[in-house]
Amino acid sequence: MEKKHIDDIIKKYGNLLYRAVYVQVGNRHDTQDILQEAFIRYLEKAPVFADEEHEKAWLLQVTHHLCLDFFRFRKRHSYLELGEIEELIAGPEDENILRELFALPAQQKSILVLYYLEGYRIKEISGITGLSENAVKKRLQRGREALRAKLTE
Amino acid sequence: MTEKQLKSVMDSITMPEAMAQELRKNVSGKKQKNRTFRYPKIAAAVIAGALILSVGTTSYAVYQAKNLRVFFEADVTEEQLKKAGEAFRAIEGVSEVEYVPGEQAWADFQAEYFADDPELAQEFDENPLADSFNYKLTVELSANTKEVREAIENVEGVRMVSDLSELK
Numbered sequence: 001m002e003k004k005h006i007d008d009i010i011k012k013y014g015n016l017l018y019r020a021v022y023v024q025v026g027n028r029h030d031t032q033d034i035l036q037e038a039f040i041r042y043l044e045k046a047p048v049f050a051d052e053e054h055e056k057a058w059l060l061q062v063t064h065h066l067c068l069d070f071f072r073f074r075k076r077h078s079y080l081e082l083g084e085i086e087e088l089i090a091g092p093e094d095e096n097i098l099r100e101l102f103a104l105p106a107q108q109k110s111i112l113v114l115y116y117l118e119g120y121r122i123k124e125i126s127g128i129t130g131l132s133e134n135a136v137k138k139r140l141q142r143g144r145e146a147l148r149a150k151l152t153e
Numbered sequence: 154m155t156e157k158q159l160k161s162v163m164d165s166i167t168m169p170e171a172m173a174q175e176l177r178k179n180v181s182g183k184k185q186k187n188r189t190f191r192y193p194k195i196a197a198a199v200i201a202g203a204l205i206l207s208v209g210t211t212s213y214a215v216y217q218a219k220n221l222r223v224f225f226e227a228d229v230t231e232e233q234l235k236k237a238g239e240a241f242r243a244i245e246g247v248s249e250v251e252y253v254p255g256e257q258a259w260a261d262f263q264a265e266y267f268a269d270d271p272e273l274a275q276e277f278d279e280n281p282l283a284d285s286f287n288y289k290l291t292v293e294l295s296a297n298t299k300e301v302r303e304a305i306e307n308v309e310g311v312r313m314v315s316d317l318s319e320l321k
Contacts, residue, residue, distance in 0.1 A: 006176075006180050010168075010176055019164075019167075023163065036176055068227075094165070097162045098162055101162070106227070107312065116159055130313060132302065134306065135306040
């Protein structure tokens with residue numbers, strides 16, 4: 001029963017959570033560790049969700065905080081597996097976008113990922129990250145500006 | 154670059170099937186992977202304690218009507234930290250600003266959790282809470298806490314603001 005349950009969760013949210021974490025930590029090794037921890041917590045805590053959106057937001061919130069903990073307690077910045085990027089992208093322009101995205105400060109990256117991945121609005125991102133809506137807006141704006149500036153250089 | 158391009162690039166990032174299979178196997182058995190997250194049990198306790206500290210505990214600070222702890226992103230610079238302190242002092246309603254370095258956070262944590270067995274602290278070669286530096290802010294009773302909190306969150310480098318008076 002538990003195995004089927006985790007199968008369903010990985011199928012439903014695996015890609016979403018993978019993207020959210022991978023863009024922040026920059027490599028598959030650490031991404032897998034963080035996702036494993038998130039799914040284990042999901043099973044152990046077994047929260048009751050009002051609906052699928054609630055479930056998704058919960059998982060995003062947990063992975064978001066695990067990423068923050070990762071940066072704090074590993075006491076190092078994420079390292080980027082360049083070889084992995086090349087597998088993902090269609091062409092040089094996409095590679096450029098991805099590289100510049102990875103290079104953004106963590107606080108901007110995490111907000112951009114939530115905004116563009118599933119179209120979360122400011123208020124929803126505020127709920128997931130614990131930041132005020134104002135802080136979310138500022139980080140989103142700074143992230144977009146930084147990305148645009150880098151890509152038009 | 155358009156926003157559509159950015160979204161398209163992000164959408165191209167998908168979980169490799171091998172990872173999905175490994176996650177299904179490990180998570181179902183609730184096994185931790187051998188090669189990563191190799192925290193010994195005591196380190197896991199320190200990390201859990203540090204997480205508790207990051208939202209404040211009764212042992213860490215005296216409760217006052219409005220006491221805030223401000224924690225920062227891991228990549229914040231010394232210069233940003235210094236500017237943050239100046240910014241906090243300039244916020245209307247903030248009466249005191251005290252910087253708590255990571256060493257103090259570790260010292261406080263040891264005093265609380267390892268008082269009975271100081272040797273446990275020797276398990277660590279270095280301060281595991283070095284990144285838990287924070288600012289402790291005292292907010293006047295008459296101040297609008299919501300506005301103060303928003304002003305704090307807008308300061309560059311701030312990751313989290315915790316209100317100690319809300320803890321039970």
